Amino acid sequence: MxxxxxxxxxxxAGFGGLTVAQSLAxxxxxxxxxxxxxxxxxxxLLYQVATAALSPADIAWPIRGILxxxxxxxxxxxxxxxxxxxxxxxxxxxxxxxxxxLVLATGATHSxxxxxxxxxxxxxxxxxxxxxxxxxxxxxxxxQAELIEDVEERRGLLTFVVVGxxxxxxxxxxxxxxVAHHALPAEFRRIDPHATRVILIEAGPRLLPTFPEDLSAxxxxxxxxxxxxxxxxxxxxHCDERGVDLEESRIEAGTIVWAAGVVASPAAExxxxxxxxxxxxxxxxxxxxxxxxxxFVVGDTAAAADETGRMVPGIxxxxxxxxxYVADVIAARITGRPNLGPFRYRHQGDLATIGRKAAxxxxxxxxxxxxxxxxFWGFAHVYFLIGLRNRAVVALNWxxxxxxYQRGARLIVDGxxxxxxxxxxxxxxxxxxxxxxxxxxxxxxxxxGPDWH
Amino acid sequence: MxxxxxxxxxxxAGFGGLTVAQSLAxxxxxxxxxxxxxxxxxxxLLYQVATAALSPADIAWPIRGILxxxxxxxxxxxxxxxxxxxxxxxxxxxxxxxxxxLVLATGATHSxxxxxxxxxxxxxxxxxxxxxxxxxxxxxxxxQAELIEDVEERRGLLTFVVVGxxxxxxxxxxxxxxVAHHALPAEFRRIDPHATRVILIEAGPRLLPTFPEDLSAxxxxxxxxxxxxxxxxxxxxHCDERGVDLEESRIEAGTIVWAAGVVASPAAExxxxxxxxxxxxxxxxxxxxxxxxxxFVVGDTAAAADETGRMVPGIxxxxxxxxxYVADVIAARITGRPNLGPFRYRHQGDLATIGRKAAxxxxxxxxxxxxxxxxFWGFAHVYFLIGLRNRAVVALNWxxxxxxYQRGARLIVDGxxxxxxxxxxxxxxxxxxxxxxxxxxxxxxxxxGPDWH
Numbered sequence: 001m002x003x004x005x006x007x008x009x010x011x012x013a014g015f016g017g018l019t020v021a022q023s024l025a026x027x028x029x030x031x032x033x034x035x036x037x038x039x040x041x042x043x044x045l046l047y048q049v050a051t052a053a054l055s056p057a058d059i060a061w062p063i064r065g066i067l068x069x070x071x072x073x074x075x076x077x078x079x080x081x082x083x084x085x086x087x088x089x090x091x092x093x094x095x096x097x098x099x100x101x102l103v104l105a106t107g108a109t110h111s112x113x114x115x116x117x118x119x120x121x122x123x124x125x126x127x128x129x130x131x132x133x134x135x136x137x138x139x140x141x142x143x144q145a146e147l148i149e150d151v152e153e154r155r156g157l158l159t160f161v162v163v164g165x166x167x168x169x170x171x172x173x174x175x176x177x178x179v180a181h182h183a184l185p186a187e188f189r190r191i192d193p194h195a196t197r198v199i200l201i202e203a204g205p206r207l208l209p210t211f212p213e214d215l216s217a218x219x220x221x222x223x224x225x226x227x228x229x230x231x232x233x234x235x236x237x238h239c240d241e242r243g244v245d246l247e248e249s250r251i252e253a254g255t256i257v258w259a260a261g262v263v264a265s266p267a268a269e270x271x272x273x274x275x276x277x278x279x280x281x282x283x284x285x286x287x288x289x290x291x292x293x294x295x296f297v298v299g300d301t302a303a304a305a306d307e308t309g310r311m312v313p314g315i316x317x318x319x320x321x322x323x324x325y326v327a328d329v330i331a332a333r334i335t336g337r338p339n340l341g342p343f344r345y346r347h348q349g350d351l352a353t354i355g356r357k358a359a360x361x362x363x364x365x366x367x368x369x370x371x372x373x374x375x376f377w378g379f380a381h382v383y384f385l386i387g388l389r390n391r392a393v394v395a396l397n398w399x400x401x402x403x404x405y406q407r408g409a410r411l412i413v414d415g416x417x418x419x420x421x422x423x424x425x426x427x428x429x430x431x432x433x434x435x436x437x438x439x440x441x442x443x444x445x446x447x448x449g450p451d452w453h
Numbered sequence: 454m455x456x457x458x459x460x461x462x463x464x465x466a467g468f469g470g471l472t473v474a475q476s477l478a479x480x481x482x483x484x485x486x487x488x489x490x491x492x493x494x495x496x497x498l499l500y501q502v503a504t505a506a507l508s509p510a511d512i513a514w515p516i517r518g519i520l521x522x523x524x525x526x527x528x529x530x531x532x533x534x535x536x537x538x539x540x541x542x543x544x545x546x547x548x549x550x551x552x553x554x555l556v557l558a559t560g561a562t563h564s565x566x567x568x569x570x571x572x573x574x575x576x577x578x579x580x581x582x583x584x585x586x587x588x589x590x591x592x593x594x595x596x597q598a599e600l601i602e603d604v605e606e607r608r609g610l611l612t613f614v615v616v617g618x619x620x621x622x623x624x625x626x627x628x629x630x631x632v633a634h635h636a637l638p639a640e641f642r643r644i645d646p647h648a649t650r651v652i653l654i655e656a657g658p659r660l661l662p663t664f665p666e667d668l669s670a671x672x673x674x675x676x677x678x679x680x681x682x683x684x685x686x687x688x689x690x691h692c693d694e695r696g697v698d699l700e701e702s703r704i705e706a707g708t709i710v711w712a713a714g715v716v717a718s719p720a721a722e723x724x725x726x727x728x729x730x731x732x733x734x735x736x737x738x739x740x741x742x743x744x745x746x747x748x749f750v751v752g753d754t755a756a757a758a759d760e761t762g763r764m765v766p767g768i769x770x771x772x773x774x775x776x777x778y779v780a781d782v783i784a785a786r787i788t789g790r791p792n793l794g795p796f797r798y799r800h801q802g803d804l805a806t807i808g809r810k811a812a813x814x815x816x817x818x819x820x821x822x823x824x825x826x827x828x829f830w831g832f833a834h835v836y837f838l839i840g841l842r843n844r845a846v847v848a849l850n851w852x853x854x855x856x857x858y859q860r861g862a863r864l865i866v867d868g869x870x871x872x873x874x875x876x877x878x879x880x881x882x883x884x885x886x887x888x889x890x891x892x893x894x895x896x897x898x899x900x901x902g903p904d905w906h
Contacts, residue, residue, distance in 0.1 A: 038596060038865045055510040057862040064640035065863070074642040077596040077865070095600050128866055143491060143530040147547050187517035189527040396849070409510040410518070412491045412530070413581055 005030050006334050009090050009099035011080050011267070013040045013063045015316045016299030017105030019323025021073055022066075027331055031073040032099075034092050038062055038077045041128055044316060045381060047168060049131035050257075051175035052139065052183075052410040056128050080106075083270040085292060101294050101330050104267040104281070105323070108300035108314060111261035111278070118239040122256035125168055132413075134257055138176060139412050141254045142184060145191045157254040158196045161244050163236050164260030165202025166209070167352035170219055172257050173200040174355035177226045182356075183410075199229045199251060201244070203260075206232055208360065210313070211350050215360040218369045222358040236260075262314065267301045276303040285342030287326055296329070298322035306345040316384075317348050353377045458483050459787050462543050462552035464533050464720070466493045466516045468769045469752030470558030472776025474526055475519075480784055484526040485552075487545050491515055491530045494581055497769060498834060500621060502584035503710075504628035505592065505636075505863040509581050533559075536723040538745060554747050554783050557720040557734070558776070561753035561767060564714035564731070571692040575709035578621055585866075587710055591629060592865050594707045595637060598644045610707040611649045614697050616689050617713030618655025619662070620805035623672055625710050626653040627808035630679045635809075636863075652682045652704060654697070656713070659685055661813065663766070664803055668813040671822045675811045689713075715767065720754045729756040738795030740779055749782070751775035759798040769837075770801050806830045 006029050010017045013035040021033050041060035048054040064075045078092035083102070090097045110124030123133050138160065145157040160180075162173045180196035200207070200223065206216040207223075207230065220230050231246075238245035243252040264279035273281045273289050280303035281289060287304060289295045299319035304312045312318045325343045332340055353359040359373035368376055459482050463470045466488040474486050494513035501507040517528045531545035536555070543550045563577030576586050591613065598610040613633075615626045633649035653660070653676065659669040660676075660683065673683050684699075691698035696705040717732035726734045726742050733756035734742060740757060742748040752772035757765045765771045778796045785793055806812040812826035821829055 038592060038863065055508045056866060057508040057864055060864050062640070062863040064637075068640040075640070076600060078600055093600060128864070132866070139491060147529060147531060184517075187515070187521040187528070410491065410515040411510055411513050411581070413509060413585070 006100040006330075007032070007098055008101045008103065008330060009034065009097050010103040010105060011035075011090065012105035012107060012265075012299075012301075013037075013075075014043070014105060014107050014299060014319065016107075016301075016319035016323045017103060018063070018066065019320045020103050020105065020296075020298065020327050021070070023324050023327030024330065025070045025072065027072070027327075027334070029072060029101075029330070029334065031070075032076060032097050033063060033067065033073060034076045034078055034080060034090065034097070035063055036077070036079045037128075038064065039128075040066060042381075042384075043126070046125050046128070046131045047171045047175055049128065049409070050125055050134040050138070050172065051179055052135050053175070055409045056132060060128060080270065085271050085295070088294070099294075101296070101333075103296045103298060103326055104271070104301055105298045105319070106265035106267045106301050108262040108264050108278075108280075110258055111263035112258070113261060115239070118258070121241055122163060122239045122244075122258040124258040125172065126262075135409075136412050137255050138179070139410060142180075142188065142191070142193065143412070144254075146188050152252075154191060155195075156242060156252040158191065158193070159243075159251065159253040160196065160198045160255045160257070161251055161253040162198070162200045162257045162259055163239075163244070164258065165200060165204070165207040165230075165232065166259060167350075169200055169202070169257075169259035170207055170223065170352050170354060172259060173198050173228045173230075174223055174226060174353070174358070176257075177223070177228050178355050181227055197229065197253075198227065199231065199253070201234050201236060201246070202230070202232045203235045204232065208350075208352060211352070211360060211362055212367060215362060215367055215369065219352065219354055219360050222354045222369075226355050226358075262300065264301045267297065271295060273297075278303070286329060286340070287322060287343050296326045298326055304343060304345070307342065312345045313347075318345060321345060351377050351380065459553040459783075460485070460551055461554045461556065461783060462487065462550050463556040463558060464488075464543065465558035465560060465718075465752075465754075466490075466528075467496070467558060467560050467752060467772065469560075469754075469772035469776045470556060471516070471519065472773045473556050473558065473749075473751065473780050474523070476777050476780030477783065478523045478525065480525070480780075480787070482525060482554075482783070482787065484523075485529060485550050486516060486520065486526060487529045487531055487533060487543065487550070488516055489530070489532045490581075491517070492581075493519060495834075495837075496579070499578050499581070499584045500624040500628055502581065502862070503578055503587040503591070503625065504632055505588050506628070508862045509585060511862075513581060533723065538724050538748070541747070552747075554749070554786075556749045556751060556779055557724070557754055558751045558772070559718035559720045559754050561715040561717050561731075563711055564716035565711070566714060568692070571711070574694055575616060575692045575697075575711040577711040578625065579715075587625075588862075589865050590708050591632070592863060595633075595641065595644070595646060596865070597707075599641050605705075607644060608648075609695060609705040611644065611646070612696070612704065612706040613649065613651045613708045613710070614704055614706040615651070615653045615710045615712055616692075616697070617711065618653055618657070618660040618683075618685065619712060620803075622653055622655070622710075622712035623660055623676065623805050623807060625712060626651050626681045626683075627676055627679060627806070627811070629710075630676070630681050631808050634680055650682060650706075651680065652684060652706070654687050654689060654699070655683070655685045656688045657685065661803075661805060664805070664813060664815055665820060668815060668820055668822065672805065672807055672813050675807045675822075679808055679811075715753065717754045717756075720750065724748060726750075731756070739782060739793070740775060740796050749779045751779055757796060757798070760795070765798045766800075771798060774798060804830050804833065 008029050009032045010020050011034050013033050018040050021031055024031050039060040040063050045059045049056055067073050067075055080090060080092045082091045088099050109126050112118045123130055141157045145154045148154055160176050162169045177198045180193045184193040207219050208216045223230055234246050236244050237247055239256055244256060268275040268281045275281055280301060281297040282303045283297050284290050287296050299322060300314040306312055329340055349363040351361050357371045357374050359377040361368035361373045361376050461482050462485045463473050464487050466486050471493050474484055477484050492513040493516050498512045502509055520526050520528055533543060533545045535544045541552050562579050565571045576583055594610045598607045601607055613629050615622045630651045633646045637646040660672045661669045676683055687699050689697050690700055692709055697709060721728035721734045728734055733754060734750040735756045736750050737743050740749050753767040759765055782793055802816040804814050810824045810827050812830040814821035814826045814829050
């Protein structure tokens with residue numbers, strides 16, 4: 001420990017990292033928050049960006065803005081490249097930041113179960129740019145279907161497959177069905193968006209496997225009422241540009257959304273720590289790395305067990321609880337107070353929304369479904385959103401959508417292959433930035449191109 | 454003329470094309486609107502997206518949504534590749550659309566006066582993705598400056614040059630100065646955003662050359678009070694990654710915004726028509742192409758003169774007036790009414806905003822400046838925005854910005870080289886999508902890469 005002000009470096013400004021930073025606001029420490037983005041975002045509402053109900057700026061806030069009054073804190077937008085655990089240095093782009101305490105809160109990304117090549121055809125939903133990429137694909141599928149005449153090809157374009165029946169998969173399937181059946185039909189002349197098929201594929205025996213069985217059953221019924229085809233005990237064995245293979249059948253689909261698995265960020269590699277099968281750092285009961293009491297891991301990057309031995313789930317409230325705990329441990333150490341006990345996770349409940357007026361909520365002794373669940377879900381989410389302005393805009397947007405079935409953020413602004421399109425743009429200034437591609441072109445690697453928002 | 458319902462094809466859904474479509478709503482015609490984007494956007498507020506005050510979805514609306522109740526109209530998102538004026542066919546991606554009347558309303562893009570290579574270092578502001586690209590550059594410049602130690606390099610990053618002293622240049626310079634001097638200072642720890650230099654360069658003798666001289670003088674004073682350095686009679690002779698050359702000096706600047714010239718879209722080439730120096734189609738007094746009475750050109754793509762011989766300016770109200778006129782001509786022809794007289798342009802005034810509480814307005818017999826001008830400008834723009842929801846969101850955002858000096862849409866979500874970043878993303882799932890680049894890396898072609906929103 002240095003004899004100057006202790007330095008705390010936090011890598012990642014998601015729910016976990018940001019909570020640590022905010023909880024250290026009044027302590028005599030120098031905090032540095034490093035994130036590769038300049039914004040924090042509200043991951044539970046990403047699916048609303050992906051389905052054009054909200055804009056990215058509605059669910060994201062500049063990290064600097066959130067922390068600007070916290071004068072002991074510096075924010076750096078940089079990419080961590082290496083960590084020197086002996087010298088206690090974080091290397092991030094052009095800067096090297098020394099630490100006395102290090103908090104790794106770098107989150108998780110999609111897992112394709114050993115098939116990374118599926119990533120390009122079946123994007124997941126973890127980042128803002130994932131959401132805008134999926135939004136572009138969904139909207140472009142309808143636009144392409146409106147242009148072409150071939151019946152088979154059109155049917156493929158209007159088939160949407162969501163892989164994974166957890167909360168994200170349920171929310172995506174419900175939201176795509178709403179867009180197709182309520183928002184779009186009046187706007188197309190040559191196709192009938194009502195003919196859209198939305199297929200939700202779950203490998204296990206029921207949707208929402210972490211929820212009680214009655215809520216799983218309700219979710220399935222509610223989705224089916226909305227026109228979603230639910231397939232359980234169905235395993236995807238292959239994904240390509242044209243659809244998915246199951247064990248015994250094939251579904252031709254122009255759009256595939258991956259909501260089936262996650263894997264932790266490579267933080268474990270940076271510090272040479274032991275990890276579990278999902279890539280998470282196996283932490284001690286106080287969320288430190290074994291043998292490295294100055295390094296903490298929180299949120300989806302940590303494999304932490306609660307006192308009963310059950311793993312802490314990878315959800316926002318858990319990350320925030322870990323963040324508060326780690327800030328308390330650091331406070332205790334620097335003020336010489338006795339050590340805290342181990343981290344205790346308190347599960348507050350489970351929430352998943354299915355669509356307009358339908359959600360499932362499990363609290364301690366209460367299960368809510370339908371309109372009541374949906375209201376609870378809406379209030380809970382708006383309440384937890386940071387920032388007055390955004391809370392008002394989100395509420396306004398939802399209310400508007402509810403009244404009109406409309407989707408306000410329906411812009412296709414990123415091309416399937418931005419690099420190529422930009423070059424075209426230079427020679428033909430007004431050439432389309434969103435090339436309307438024929439289905440036959442869709443095997444080009446461009447399909448795997450960048451989808452930035 | 455066919456003996457079935459006449460077919461009107463409109464290429465481009467900007468102010469001109471959309472007005473034609475809307476004005477044909479109740480006529481016995483079959484309208485097809487073709488645009489390479491799925492949205493119409495409010496170009497006069499693009500600079501607010503470029504400076505993070507508004508989100509793209511605040512100023513853009515799906516074309517289908519605008520026209521959905523207009524049952525005689527089909528919208529196609531496609532890229533026009535050729536027009537067969539003999540067969541009267543528009544080729545657009547996979548579709549071929551026959552027409553009886555054709556309206557070309559494809560707008561304009563930046564002109565670099567014979568230096569197309571400047572486009573990559575000095576982006577202009579015509580499209581939504583231009584705005585998000587400039588937003589990314591401005592915000593990333595501050596982020597990079599916060600990371601590096603080198604004083605010279607930091608000074609370059611914190612210097613912003615705007616080329617062109619028309620309304621767009623004045624608005625951009627004012628808005629960048631506001632961001633730098635009001636929104637950001639509290640959020641950075643290592644740099645002082647107050648030290649930002651914003652330089653507005655105009656080749657002519659005064660800013661806003663199309664405005665009366667008293668308003669030009671006011672604009673200059675107001676900008677200077679906001680800390681903008683205004684240079685008139687200064688001609689840019691070269692642009693590169695590191696700054697601009699003037700005839701007798703050099704300015705090192707990390708960010709250059711081009712607001713100096715426009716050139717029409719290649720519509721004239723499609724139909725083999727005669728064009729003026731700015732690439733615009735020279736139209737007859739009834740806005741048709743000479744020798745092609747069934748082809749109309751409106752908006753920035755048309756070189757039209759008013760009855761006094763003065764050219765109609767390339768502004769939104771002029772495009773809308775042309776649009777209404779063309780719809781009337783088509784209506785007269787199909788209903789067998791006598792021909793209308795030539796197009797008459799009515800100039801309603803000029804508006805440019807400079808910043809918080811400062812704008813210049815020229816109406817018929819009135820010049821407004823300062824707070825009054827700003828209020829007028831704000832009301833006029835909110836009034837003209839299409840769509841209740843967006844009007845409310847824009848008003849809310851402005852009010853919020855006014856109260857707090859904040860910028861809500863400050864997200865850096867598109868990378869400097871999306872293609873490359875996406876590939877990195879695949880191998881290192883949580884690698885930064887916005888690489889913090891050293892200044893020394895900035896000569897790579899990646900700087901010229903795509904900037905999609």
